[in-house]
Amino acid sequence: MQKFLPSVTQHSQGADIYVADNASTDNSIAIVQSQFPEVKIIKNSTNGGYAKGYNDALKHIDADIFCLLNSDVEVTLNWLTPIINEFETQSSTTIIQPKILDYKNKAYFEYAGAAGGFIDKYGYAYCRGRIFDTLEKDEGQYNDTTSIFWASGACFFIRKSAFNTLQGFDETYFAHFEEIDLCWRAFNAGFKTVYVGASTVYHVGGATLSAINPKKTYLNFRNSLFTITKNTSGLLFSIIFVRLVLDGIAGLKFLFTLKFAHFLAVLRAHFSFYGQLPRLITERKQLPKKKNYYQTTSIVWSYFIKNRRIY
Numbered sequence: 682m683q684k685f686l687p688s689v690t691q692h693s694q695g696a697d698i699y700v701a702d703n704a705s706t707d708n709s710i711a712i713v714q715s716q717f718p719e720v721k722i723i724k725n726s727t728n729g730g731y732a733k734g735y736n737d738a739l740k741h742i743d744a745d746i747f748c749l750l751n752s753d754v755e756v757t758l759n760w761l762t763p764i765i766n767e768f769e770t771q772s773s774t775t776i777i778q779p780k781i782l783d784y785k786n787k788a789y790f791e792y793a794g795a796a797g798g799f800i801d802k803y804g805y806a807y808c809r810g811r812i813f814d815t816l817e818k819d820e821g822q823y824n825d826t827t828s829i830f831w832a833s834g835a836c837f838f839i840r841k842s843a844f845n846t847l848q849g850f851d852e853t854y855f856a857h858f859e860e861i862d863l864c865w866r867a868f869n870a871g872f873k874t875v876y877v878g879a880s881t882v883y884h885v886g887g888a889t890l891s892a893i894n895p896k897k898t899y900l901n902f903r904n905s906l907f908t909i910t911k912n913t914s915g916l917l918f919s920i921i922f923v924r925l926v927l928d929g930i931a932g933l934k935f936l937f938t939l940k941f942a943h944f945l946a947v948l949r950a951h952f953s954f955y956g957q958l959p960r961l962i963t964e965r966k967q968l969p970k971k972k973n974y975y976q977t978t979s980i981v982w983s984y985f986i987k988n989r990r991i992y
Contacts, residue, residue: 682709686717688755696748696761697721701738704728730855731834739844747844749837753885755784763879764838767826775843775872776864778832779880782819789816791884794833796823796992797876798861801980803924804909806831806861809876809992813984817991824878830974832874834860835884843872851907853957857897858904865912869969895942898935902928902950910954910961914970925951927981 682700689698699721700713705728713720723738735749746768750756764777778798783791790796795810795817809829810817832838837860847866850859864874906924913920932947983989 682752683712683716685753685755686713686720688757689750690717690719692756692758692760694761697742697744699723699738699742701725701734703730703734729852732850732854732856732859733852736849736852739841739849745841747839747841749834749839750882751835751884753784754836755883757881757883760880760882763826763877767875767877768838768840771875773873774875775840775867776832776874777838778829778874778876779836779882780819780823780876780878781833781835781882781884783816784883784885787883789818790823791835791886792816793835793884793886796878797827797829798831798833798864799976800830800861800865800974801977802915802975803920803927803979803981804905804913805980806858806905807980807992812980812990812992815984815990823876826875826877826879829874829876830868830976831861831864832876833884835886836882839863843867846870847872851911854904854907855900857900858908862904862908862911865908865974866968868974869912869914869971871971895946898943899946899950899953902931902947903953906950906954907957907961910958911964911968912970912974914972914974917965 698719700709701723702710703725710722710724713722723741725734725737728734729737739747760779764779767774767777778794780796781791781794783789790808790810792811795808798806798808800806807813809823810819847863847870849863851862854862867874906921909920909924910917928947928951932944935941935944935947977983
């Protein structure tokens with residue numbers, strides 16, 4: 682926060698800036714009060730993760746547009762201008778993501794969002810500029826403004842009216858995949874998600890839960906299954922069956938590479954999913970559906986079998 686909040690206060694003229702404190706146990710609040718007196722503080726009573734944390738905090742903010750910005754993001758000069766222009770000139774645009782580059786290697790796109798997200802038939806998320814672990818160099822190939830399927834939670838703009846209509850994030854997710862679930866529900870409800878390449882931010886990534894943390898593996902696998910079950914317009918049983926098989930292969934890879942904690946995390950994710958199925962099916966029946974949400978039959982097939990590494 683001490684490293685990245687200065688860029689937000691310096692380059693966000695005209696915006697009210699809040700720190701949503703998720704029941705922290707360190708000296709975060711004291712630092713904001715002493716070093717950033719212009720920043721408002723919202724104190725959540727419990728740590729509900731990304732999902733409940735933002736749901737709770739945003740109830741206290743009166744604004745037409747929300748920007749949900751991770752604490753490990755550096756923003757740039759005039760980063761808000763093209764975003765605001767898109768909202769003001771395109772009334773159908775509901776959610777926006779800027780270009781997200783890697784803070785540690787600024788010539789390359791960052792894993793969590795890159796140049797806008799998509800999803801395949803089996804619920805695997807990928808991005809323009811990032812497919813699985815392959816990251817593209819930013820050479821201006823994604824300097825456009827275009828429709829995308831999901832926007833990264835690292836820097837996520839949404840109209841307040843739509844956020845309230847969609848009833849915010851699904852708080853059972855805690856963290857990871859909740860922004861994809863929200864964007865999918867937005868898509869099914871007729872809202873539009875857009876990538877604006879004229880705005881750039883730099884994201885550290887993995888600052889909350891790193892890729893080596895089994896909890897991240899658990900949340901990603903579980904929440905992905907939650908999202909497919911609730912939102913897909915396809916034949917649910919066949920999609921889930923294939924997905925569970927693919928997850929099983931990923932789990933075996935963890936086992937054979939001696940990543941036992943991650944192998945167990947996949948198992949835990951599946952059993953948690955089974956336990957939540959009745960609730961998910963009920964929600965599925967209540968939510969609207971739209972077809973043609975995915976860009977390819979299987980990103981796993983395209984990437985690992987056909988060797989297609991870029992969008």
